[in-house]
Structure formats: C-alpha cells, structure tokens
Amino acid sequence: GIGLQEAGHEVTVATGGEAMAVRDAGLEVEDVAPGFAMGPIAGRVLLRHPLLGRAEMAGTAGARFVGFLFGDVNDRMLAGVTELAASWRPDLVVYEPLAAAGAYAAGVAGVPGVLHETLLFDGPTLVAVTAPRMRRPTSAPPPAAATISIAPPSVLPDRPGWPMRPVPYGGSGELPDWLAVPAPRPRIVVSRSTVSGPGAGRMMSRVVAAAGGVDAEFVLVRPDKAVATLAAGGRLPDNVRTVEWVPFSALLANSSAIVHHGGAGSAFAALAAGVPQLVVNGMG
Numbered sequence: 001g002i003g004l005q006e007a008g009h010e011v012t013v014a015t016g017g018e019a020m021a022v023r024d025a026g027l028e029v030e031d032v033a034p035g036f037a038m039g040p041i042a043g044r045v046l047l048r049h050p051l052l053g054r055a056e057m058a059g060t061a062g063a064r065f066v067g068f069l070f071g072d073v074n075d076r077m078l079a080g081v082t083e084l085a086a087s088w089r090p091d092l093v094v095y096e097p098l099a100a101a102g103a104y105a106a107g108v109a110g111v112p113g114v115l116h117e118t119l120l121f122d123g124p125t126l127v128a129v130t131a132p133r134m135r136r137p138t139s140a141p142p143p144a145a146a147t148i149s150i151a152p153p154s155v156l157p158d159r160p161g162w163p164m165r166p167v168p169y170g171g172s173g174e175l176p177d178w179l180a181v182p183a184p185r186p187r188i189v190v191s192r193s194t195v196s197g198p199g200a201g202r203m204m205s206r207v208v209a210a211a212g213g214v215d216a217e218f219v220l221v222r223p224d225k226a227v228a229t230l231a232a233g234g235r236l237p238d239n240v241r242t243v244e245w246v247p248f249s250a251l252l253a254n255s256s257a258i259v260h261h262g263g264a265g266s267a268f269a270a271l272a273a274g275v276p277q278l279v280v281n282g283m284g
Helices: 002-006 017-025 038-048 050-058 064-088 100-109 123-133 202-211 225-232 248-253 264-273
Strands: 012-015 028-031 093-095 113-116 146-149 187-191 217-221 240-243 257-260 277-279
Touching (some): 012 064, 050 064, 100 123, 113 123, 187 248, 202 217, 225 240, 248 264
Parallel strands (some): 012 028, 187 257, 217 240
C-alpha cells in the first residue's frame, strides 16, 4: 500500500479493530467493521469446534481452523468492504488470502481483484477454505485476476504468481537505547503468537527456565502473563529482559537469532534481516 501511494496512486485500506493502527504508516484507512474485536469471534469458534481448536493450538490443524475463524471474520467485514468499494469506486482491489471479502468487493465494484500473498501458507487454499465458511454470500468469490507472492523462491520455489520482495513492517515506536546497539554477547529474540489460548505461553516459560545456563542475552517480546509476573517480581534470570511491542526490523538488526511461533511476519522479518530463526510449532 505504501509503495502504491508513493507511486502516485490513491490508496485506501479497508480494515477494522486493532489493524486500524496501520494509519500510523501514513495510509488512508477506512473502518469497515466498527467495534470489531477478534477475541470474541475466536472464542465462539473455539466453543463450536473444541477439537479443531486444540489441533490449531498444537499446530496440526492445517487450514481447517482458520477457515472457520476467518469465515466469521469476513462475515463481520463483508458489508463494510462492499459498501466502500461501491462508493469509493476503486480501479483495483488488492486483498490478502484470509480476506475473501475483498474478492467479493471487487466483484461488486466490477474491477479486478488481486490476491496478495502475505503468508507462507498457500493463499488460494486459504481463500478456498474461508469463503465457504461465510454465511453470506452463498456463491463462490470471483477468481483473482492475478496473484502476488512475497515468499522467497529459496523458501517456496514452486509458488506461482508475480514475485515481490517482502518488506517487513513492525509498526511505529522506537527501540529502547539498550536494544539500539549490539549486545556484548549473542542476543536472542523470543516472540510469541498474538493469539492466546490453552497451551499458549509455554515457549517463553521454557526459554526462561533454560536461559540461566546459556551464554546469551534473551529479549522476550510482549511476554505472556506468567513471564510478566516473574519480571514484575524481579525473578527473571539476569540475562533475560522483556519489552512490549518494538519495531521488529530494527530489533533484529542488532540481534543474533530469533525463536518464534512460525508467524509469517516474524519469519519474513528474520529472512530480511538475515537472522537465523528457530520455529516452535503451535501457538508458542
């Protein structure tokens, strides 16, 4: 979006909830789902599909759980997105794999829809499992006019689509002074999933338990409740520190490695920084 805007195009981002923060990047943003909150939607899906939710937490659900989850999310956003497309009359709609509502909006506006891959998981597959889980409309979404792939060929060599280099965006904010300079010993970043649930949070606790025997500095980004409680009580090992949200690209520039849950944003940021990464299966 920023690249298109800098090239002279008018760009409006249709989103809702916490994602409205993208306006901090200088983009025009339209709230197409006022009052949107991911937590209640995820809770309802977990209640309806507890076994599938357990598989998702363990990292073994494939695309099954996200189909139900983002089917509900797209139902919540569909009216706002299609109304925006009808009134703003764009020449092009670019949508991500878990935003099938964008494909429908392109059809309503009568303009091409471009599928922008944002994940390591196959985008057309995600659209295919999400759209049928939507309560409306009942027809399949229009096919994408084109697909943009940001996965490096070295990672996914056979992914079709127009290749585009991923540019990590870590949000606004500045690094604390102690993170803005290289550490005297290896600095290892530990980042967990933004999705919480049964079984989540164990990764950070295990890192804390092992850190005392490792000659490295550990930086835990947005610690879970258990680790935050230890930090508040001054009970973390001397080589473990915690931070809230910080610009990821800047953080990794002075880091030696990252341990994370396998999220595409973390993976692409580490690839761009040339930093080794260890992925822990599941919610982290």
